[in-house]
Amino acid sequence: MKKTCSDCKTRFEVKLEDIEEGDHVNCPECNLEYTLIYDSNGKEKLVETKVLEMEDDEDEDDNEYSDYDSYND
Numbered sequence: 001m002k003k004t005c006s007d008c009k010t011r012f013e014v015k016l017e018d019i020e021e022g023d024h025v026n027c028p029e030c031n032l033e034y035t036l037i038y039d040s041n042g043k044e045k046l047v048e049t050k051v052l053e054m055e056d057d058e059d060e061d062d063n064e065y066s067d068y069d070s071y072n073d
């Protein structure tokens with residue numbers, strides 16, 4: 001499938017036969033990381049990993065924030 005990077009607008013080819021749901025691909029231009037997911041219709045989608053982490057941080061927000069804090073010390 002072709003993916004248009006939401007950051008730098010580069011179009012790049014993603015070989016779905018090489019990756020599985022939950023695998024990551026990176027934009028060849030800006031290195032933005034995407035995660036492959038399947039939506040409710042069973043259609044593959046590439047979503048920015050940082051967006052997924054924001055939606056999904058109820059379980060593990062403590063870890064994320066403690067990493068952040070260490071930069072401020």
Ligand SMILES: [Zn+2]
Nearest residue numbers: 005008027030
């Ligand atoms: Zn990009």
